[in-house]
Amino acid sequence: MKYLKDIQEPGMGTWYFEIDNDGMAYRQMVYHDDANCITSNRKHEHYHFMLAEQPLDAQESYYEEISQAEFEELWHEQLQLGMEDWNRTQRLFPIGTRVEGYIEAFFPQGTLVNLQEPHAVGITDTSALKSETPTEWMYPGFRVIAEVSAYDEVNQWVLLTRAEVVGSPV
Incomplete structure (x- = not known):
């Protein structure tokens, strides 16, 4: 880098x-x-x-x-x-929890997911999401269901796995 x-x-x-x-x-x-x-x-x-x-x-x-x-x-x-918000986010979204949010943006690191709590951002693997999702659903605003797998301390993001776009915008 x-x-x-x-x-x-x-x-x-x-x-x-x-x-x-x-x-x-x-x-x-x-x-x-x-x-x-x-x-x-x-x-x-x-x-x-x-x-x-x-x-x-x-x-x-x-x-x-x-x-x-x-x-x-x-x-x-x-x-x-942002540490107070980050600690709150980790308490709200413990590892193993199923979460729902919506696509916010696409970054080189993955797909950013708004977890519908103030300052709570999730991220999931874009290529895995694309492989299971119709192209017309891969847009900001479409609902995502996923599981919390870990935390990205460098960006203060919730790492998401088993993510699915469920086909309807928020």
């Missing part, structure tokens, strides 16, 4: 990216001048799930490569701000 920083125009904040060798973003943060931060692991009221949709070219002059440690320090600060 590579870690990039991009200082935008005044008022646009500082953007941070974790990208793979092909330039695909896996995590992203935008620190605004007023100290507010938007992270790719949490749904934002205005920007939804913000993650670069196209590969980034790390060679572009406006990107500055930074260390993994610098990125992780900033990411960790944001995780700490």
